[in-house]
Amino acid sequence: MPDTPAPAPAAPVLLGNEPGSFPHSVLARRHPAIIRQVREAFPYGPGIRGALDALLESCTDGVIEPLPAGAPDRDRWLSWGLGSHIGRSWFDVPWLWSESYFHRRLLEATGYFAPGAWQGVDPFRPTKLAELDSAETDEELTALDGLLTLPADEQAQALLHGSLWGNRADLSFRLSAGDPADAAPAPALVADDSAALWSLLPAAGTGTLCLVADNAGRELIPDLLLVGHLLSAGRVARAVLHLKPHPYYVSDATTADLLDALRRLTAAPGAARDHGRRLWAALEDGTLTVRAHPFSAGPLPYAEMPGDLRAEFAGAALTILKGDLNYRRLVGDRLWPPTTPFADVTAHFPGPVAALRTLKSDVITGLDAATEAALVAAEQQRWRTGGTHALIQVRR
Numbered sequence: 001m002p003d004t005p006a007p008a009p010a011a012p013v014l015l016g017n018e019p020g021s022f023p024h025s026v027l028a029r030r031h032p033a034i035i036r037q038v039r040e041a042f043p044y045g046p047g048i049r050g051a052l053d054a055l056l057e058s059c060t061d062g063v064i065e066p067l068p069a070g071a072p073d074r075d076r077w078l079s080w081g082l083g084s085h086i087g088r089s090w091f092d093v094p095w096l097w098s099e100s101y102f103h104r105r106l107l108e109a110t111g112y113f114a115p116g117a118w119q120g121v122d123p124f125r126p127t128k129l130a131e132l133d134s135a136e137t138d139e140e141l142t143a144l145d146g147l148l149t150l151p152a153d154e155q156a157q158a159l160l161h162g163s164l165w166g167n168r169a170d171l172s173f174r175l176s177a178g179d180p181a182d183a184a185p186a187p188a189l190v191a192d193d194s195a196a197l198w199s200l201l202p203a204a205g206t207g208t209l210c211l212v213a214d215n216a217g218r219e220l221i222p223d224l225l226l227v228g229h230l231l232s233a234g235r236v237a238r239a240v241l242h243l244k245p246h247p248y249y250v251s252d253a254t255t256a257d258l259l260d261a262l263r264r265l266t267a268a269p270g271a272a273r274d275h276g277r278r279l280w281a282a283l284e285d286g287t288l289t290v291r292a293h294p295f296s297a298g299p300l301p302y303a304e305m306p307g308d309l310r311a312e313f314a315g316a317a318l319t320i321l322k323g324d325l326n327y328r329r330l331v332g333d334r335l336w337p338p339t340t341p342f343a344d345v346t347a348h349f350p351g352p353v354a355a356l357r358t359l360k361s362d363v364i365t366g367l368d369a370a371t372e373a374a375l376v377a378a379e380q381q382r383w384r385t386g387g388t389h390a391l392i393q394v395r396r
């Protein structure tokens with residue numbers, strides 16, 4: 001008999017086929033709303049409008065269809081399971097897969113991948129730029145001046161929280177989220193391993209930080225500020241920023257969004273401009289590098305990441321995964337009992353890993369029983385999806 005008990009069986013993978021569930025509402029309501037938003041973003045001609053209508057029909061009442069024969073990433077999607085999902089309802093395959101393929105098909109419909117006039121045009125750019133140019137962004141940048149007088153540790157903690165709560169700025173989420181006035185009372189932070197996080201980023205650190213970004217605009221800016229601070233404070237020697245290779249989940253950050261954010265910072269007054277200039281210089285001298293790995297916009301959990309990405313994360317002093325979707329991919333997009341240890345479900349990850357996430361889907365692990373009970377008592381299960389709670393979880 002083995003000394004250690006067998007690991008608990010994995011929890012069920014989330015599907016979108018249960019009416020009334022959050023995943024079902026995303027497929028049935030949020031995706032059609034995203035198609036409507038894209039239809040209005042640009043004066044697309046009849047061909048693209050027709051393709052968007054066809055996608056709407058397919059994703060609500062139809063089945064998953066193959067990619068066109070000439071699609072540049074057709075083989076990659078086949079290796080990600082497309083072959084076994086063709087002909088099935090979007091609601092009956094893993095929710096994570098279904099959402100990811102929806103966003104891939106949406107870009108296809110706008111002509112993003114095919115040679116032609118619309119190739120490479122991000123249908124979400126107008127909303128991303130509006131957010132970047134907003135008065136809220138001005139306020140957040142101005143607030144940086146006030147940080148300068150704080151002791152270094154407090155600055156670091158404030159920038160960590162800025163990056164964490166920046167994850168609320170998710171444009172797809174706003175298409176279906178309730179009024180912020182519905183926001184629930186505390187505990188806002190349902191898990192806080194920030195002490196463990198800082199212990200992995202000591203002063204005079206010689207390691208590399210990987211930050212896997214989530215949304216552009218008001219999330220990417222605080223992510224950049226955090227990365228810039230960790231570099232200039234000497235907690236890491238190098239940083240790698242992982243972005244999406246193409247527009248994804250409405251507001252996910254691409255290289256173009258990084259450049260927009262840097263322009264915004266360097267054009268701002270005060271401390272924001274200094275941060276922007278330091279980040280610019282770090283990119284130029286290679287202490288900050290950027291990746292856009294295809295797997296970052298893939299439909300699979302991180303347990304199935306390819307070897308090159310695994311090797312990169314294995315070599316990092318810490319990998320920070322931002323946002324709800326990265327969390328789902330990290331822990332497997334399963335309906336775990338909330339007290340399932342975070343260390344158990346992230347044991348597959350090749351190096352120290354931290355999740356910074358506001359809660360916007362049912363998936364959750366690593367809560368203590370008292371916290372779960374308090375959340376359920378206050379809000380039933382709404383705390384899981386409302387975006388009003390957040391977590392910092394770390395596995396060394």
Ligand SMILES: O=P(O)(O)OC[C@@]1(O)O[C@H](CO)[C@@H](O)[C@@H]1O
Pocket residue numbers: 026030099167170172173214215249322323324325326328358360361
């Ligand atoms: O990863 P993010 O930007 O924090 O959140 C992505 C998100 O809005 O999309 C999914 C539903 O489409 C949910 O998991 C989550 O609410």
